[in-house]
Amino acid sequence: MEKKELIEKASAHLQLLCVEIGERRVGSEENRRATAYAEKVLKALGWETDTTELSVIDWHTDGATLSCNGQGFEVLSSHYSLGCSVTDKLVAINKVEQLETTNIQEKIVLLHGEIAAQQIAPKNFPFWNPEEHQHLTALLEKGNPKALVCATERNAATAGGVYPFPLFEDGDFDIPSVYMKDTEGEKLLTCAGETVTLVSQATRIPETAFNVIGRNSSRKKERIVITAHIDSKIGTPGAIDNGTGVTILLLLAELLKDFSGDHPIELVVLNGEDYYGAPGQVKYIEQNEGRFSDILLNINIDGAGYKEGISCFSPFGLSDDMLDALHEILWDSPELVEGLPWFQGDHSVFLQQGCPAIAVSSQWFIEHMETQELTHTSKDNLGVVNFERVAECALGIAAFIGKL
Numbered sequence: 259m260e261k262k263e264l265i266e267k268a269s270a271h272l273q274l275l276c277v278e279i280g281e282r283r284v285g286s287e288e289n290r291r292a293t294a295y296a297e298k299v300l301k302a303l304g305w306e307t308d309t310t311e312l313s314v315i316d317w318h319t320d321g322a323t324l325s326c327n328g329q330g331f332e333v334l335s336s337h338y339s340l341g342c343s344v345t346d347k348l349v350a351i352n353k354v355e356q357l358e359t360t361n362i363q364e365k366i367v368l369l370h371g372e373i374a375a376q377q378i379a380p381k382n383f384p385f386w387n388p389e390e391h392q393h394l395t396a397l398l399e400k401g402n403p404k405a406l407v408c409a410t411e412r413n414a415a416t417a418g419g420v421y422p423f424p425l426f427e428d429g430d431f432d433i434p435s436v437y438m439k440d441t442e443g444e445k446l447l448t449c450a451g452e453t454v455t456l457v458s459q460a461t462r463i464p465e466t467a468f469n470v471i472g473r474n475s476s477r478k479k480e481r482i483v484i485t486a487h488i489d490s491k492i493g494t495p496g497a498i499d500n501g502t503g504v505t506i507l508l509l510l511a512e513l514l515k516d517f518s519g520d521h522p523i524e525l526v527v528l529n530g531e532d533y534y535g536a537p538g539q540v541k542y543i544e545q546n547e548g549r550f551s552d553i554l555l556n557i558n559i560d561g562a563g564y565k566e567g568i569s570c571f572s573p574f575g576l577s578d579d580m581l582d583a584l585h586e587i588l589w590d591s592p593e594l595v596e597g598l599p600w601f602q603g604d605h606s607v608f609l610q611q612g613c614p615a616i617a618v619s620s621q622w623f624i625e626h627m628e629t630q631e632l633t634h635t636s637k638d639n640l641g642v643v644n645f646e647r648v649a650e651c652a653l654g655i656a657a658f659i660g661k662l
């Protein structure tokens with residue numbers, strides 16, 4: 259297929275995913291519309307499809323307020339937190355050691371400074387869960403406060419471009435919490451020891467979401483698994499993260515529909531990379547228990563198609579043959595380069611199971627991961643996408659697969 263035609267198709271998929279549908283948080287109607295669309299496209303191109311239902315929670319808030327002696331403070335409900343309406347003494351904590359020795363029973367706790375510097379891994383997040391984080395959540399649960407107020411600064415490394423960021427974004431953590439800017443937190447510090455009233459009108463709603471898999475063959479040979487997550491964070495249309503990834507996967511459905519190489523292809527639309535429990539990833543692992551050794555290679559697409567710079571393919575544990583094939587493709591395509599390793603994506607699921615993988619992304623993002631202020635914000639929209647880059651990634655992956 260001509261590149262021009264592919265660019266037009268990319269534009270149509272992205273228009274639907276990121277403009278007509280928009281935010282695709284797990285559990286939302288929009289998320290289900292997006293997976294239904296992916297399924298429809300795969301089916302129309304002749305792929306055998308398989309959808310798996312996931313039990314998840316959706317979440318909604320009508321806002322939050324905090325006041326002390328008649329003075330109001332700007333707060334936001336922490337995503338996926340329970341709501342609350344509480345009045346009690348405010349205790350300010352800025353270090354873990356202080357939390358270990360302070361009685362916070364039935365208090366409202368302001369977490370600020372060092373203790374609130376980094377987003378805390380969700381309690382049951384299976385792929386990344388530092389001990390310090392588990393220690394902190396355990397201390398808080400044992401301390402049994404009425405609610406938490408978290409004052410956070412900018413931290414692109416763990417929260418993308420979101421400022422302030424919710425310190426807790428965890429539907430399994432049941433202490434109600436809100437978050438605010440660090441500068442607002444400094445003002446609130448003057449109320450430590452006094453009585454404050456906190457209301458957060460948030461609710462959790464049991465819902466469903468789906469993984470969608472397309473297959474082109476039931477042959478037993480080792481399969482090539484191509485993955486892209488379809489969910490977005492709350493508050494973003496998720497263009498680079500990861501409307502472009504899903505679009506490239508759908509373009510591959512077209513480019514590979516008549517592919518008759520040795521290895522079966524599995525196209526996997528995953529749901530939950532940007533969600534606290536990674537339900538789609540966990541389900542996929544469960545469904546493939548004992549079958550990861552049948553996977554020749556995972557190709558995961560996340561963060562591709564950024565307007566600045568070119569695309570990069572980062573190899574992980576490839577055999578010499580596969581690496582040679584990749585180098586040939588990169589050699590022929592000046593707009594694709596070999597990328598450095600990075601791990602904040604679904605290829606890590608496959609790496610942890612011992613599979614080789616290639617992560618496809620934008621070079622600019624890999625190089626600016628710790629400083630960029632785009633990810634997970636409303637700025638991640640079609641205005642920052644280069645459709646040509648999207649088409650080139652699809653062509654590069656298809657050419658690479660043709661060589662295996």
Ligand SMILES: [Zn+2]
Pocket residue numbers: 487499500531532560561
């Ligand atoms: Zn992503």
